[in-house]
Amino acid sequence: MSTSKLFSKVSVGPFTLAHRVVMAPMTRMRSNADDTVSDIMVEHYGQRASKNALLIMEGSVVSPKGNSYQGAPGIHDDRFIPGFKKIADAVHAKGGLIFAQLYHGGRVSHFSLQPNGEAPVAPSEVPFTGHAATREGEVVASPARALELGEIAGVVEEFRAAAERAKKAGFDGIELHSANGYLLDQFLEDTSNKRTDAYGGSLENRTRFLLEVVAAAVSVWGPGRVGVRVTPSGEFNEMGDSNPDALFSYLAGRLNEFELAWFHVVEPRIVGDHSKEDADKMAPIASAHLRKVYKGTLIAAGGFNRQSAEAILERGEADLVAFGRFYSANPDLPERLKNNLPLNKYDRSRFYGGDARGYNDYPFYQESVAAASSAGSH
Helix, strand or coil, X not given: CCCCCCCCCEEECCEEECCCEEECCCCCCCCXXXXXXXXXXXXXXXXXXXXXXXXXXXXXXXXXXXXXXCCCCECCCHHHHHHHHHHHHHHXXXXXXXXXXXXXXXXXXXXXXXXXXCCCEECCCCCCCCEEEECCEEEECCCCEECCHHHHHHHHHHHHHHHHHHHHCCCCEEEEEECCCCHHHHHHCCCCCCCCCCCCCCHHHHCHHHHHHHHHHHHHHCCCCEEEEECCCCCCCCCCCCCXXXXXXXXXXXXXXXXXXXXXXXXXXXXXXXXXXXHHHCCCHHHHHHHCCCCCCEEEECCCCHHHHHHHHHCCCCCEEEECHHHHHCCCHHHHHHCCCCCCCCCHHHCCCCXXXXXXXXXXXHHHHHHHHHHHCC
C-alpha cells in the first residue's frame, strides 16, 4: 500500500503535526451580541480538535473600526480574552493546536458597524459596491475614507495589541488575514490602493503596511508562530491587481525575511466561499508559482479534496492543505479523509450567523454508524 503524504508528519514552527490536513479559517458569525466568543463557538472548535492537528480560527476583529460582519468576534479589547481562552483550552484539551486569525475589514463595512456611525477606513477612496453584514442583514458597504498617513502606525499597533491578546488567551500562534479584499489586502492591490505616499504606487510601498504588521506580530510571538494568508488573483470583494504575479512574488520574497509559521495561499479558483464554475478543471496555480519564491512552509487552500490534496503535496508545491467547507460539516474530517469514509454534506444556508444548527450538529462518522445500526435493529 502506498504511503499517504497527506497523513505524514510535518513540522510547523516549533510544532510537529500528525498530518497535513488543516482547518481553514471560516467566517461563521456566531459570536455573542457584544462580539465576545459564544459557548457554541467554543463547542465548534472543541469538536473539530484532534491530537497534533492544526485549526485556524475565524477572523477576529483587531479594531473597533475593523468589523465587516455582525457576529464576527472582536479581539480589540482585553474583555475578549476570556472567551478566546475557552476556545484555546477546548482545543488543547484534545491535544490539538489552534492559531487565531486577525483581520481588519477596511472598506468592507457599514456606518452601523462603525464607532459613532463613522465612515469605514481604507487605503483610498475607491468606489466599492460589495456588502457588509449588519444586524439588519446584508447591506451595501458605506463609502470609505482614506486613512491619513499619520493614522497608519496606529492600525499597525492595533494588530500588535491583538496579537498580544491572542497570546494571553493561550493560542499557539496567529495568522494575519491579508486575503479576500480586507484592509491588508486592500493596501497590497492597485485596484483598491491609489495612494501616492509611502504606502502606495510601487510594490515596495504597497507591501509596506502588511510587512509592518508582520514585523509587529513577530515582535510579540517570535519565530514560527505567525502565518500570513493571501488570495493572489482573488476577485472577492471587487479585488484585483494589474500584475498579481509580480505583486505576490515580490511579497513572497519579502516574507522570506521573517521566520514565519507559514505562507497560506488561497487558489483563485475560489471566490469567497464559492468555487468558480469550472473550478474542478482548474489546476492550483498560485501555490505552484509562489512555491518557487517562498522558502518556508506553504499551506495551499481553495477547492481541494483528498485526491487533489495528495497530488499537490506529492508535487512539492505545498506542505499542508487547508479545508474549509468540508471541515465545517465534518468535525472528524482528518479521520474521514484518512480512511476514505463518506463526508457529511455542508449546508451553505447556515454558513453565516444563526444558532448551533448547521454548525455543531454534524455527526462524527462513528455516530452516524451507530445511529444507522440502531435504526436497523428496530
